[in-house]
């Protein structure tokens with residue numbers, strides 16, 4: 001297994017739209033395992049392929065307390081079951097160090113393929129619903145900072161660019 005590099009905002013590669021996965025094969029399963037390892041190491045509760053510079057519609061997550069419930073979603077499709085907004089303090093491994101309140105539909109259904117290529121569906125509320133919507137946004141080139149004011153987004157962008165310059169200099 002190997003740790004993958006996570007792209008950081010404002011990297012334009014985070015803005016690409018991911019392509020549907022055509023074949024669930026061993027190569028894809030290796031990517032899933034590497035993404036899970038990268039997510040747990042970060043540590044994070046979810047990771048989309050876009051964040052590791054792979055333009056495939058694939059995400060992994062584990063919202064359990066014990067970090068013992070890894071899940072993979074291939075070609076995920078979200079259907080809103082309850083559009084009533086729910087606010088959650090979101091963060092993102094691609095926007096390190098920043099958290100802010102984002103409103104999203106409170107209940108969804110997701111249909112996807114699992115790591116064996118088998119279709120499955122589940123209904124989600126709470127943190128699972130938040131995380132799934134956050135990850136599918138990544139696959140469409142969208143970040144949680146896009147829901148914030150232009151001013152906040154600009155401030156986060158400038159700070160992250162400044163951090164990056166300092167890292168290069170040191």
Ligand code: GNR
Nearest residue numbers: 044045046047090091092093134
């Ligand atoms: O680790 C993560 N935590 C998190 C917290 C609140 C809302 C969403 C998330 S997802 C994030 C990992 C990540 O960036 N996934 O794309």
Ligand code: NI
Nearest residue numbers: 091092093094
């Ligand atoms: Ni994220």
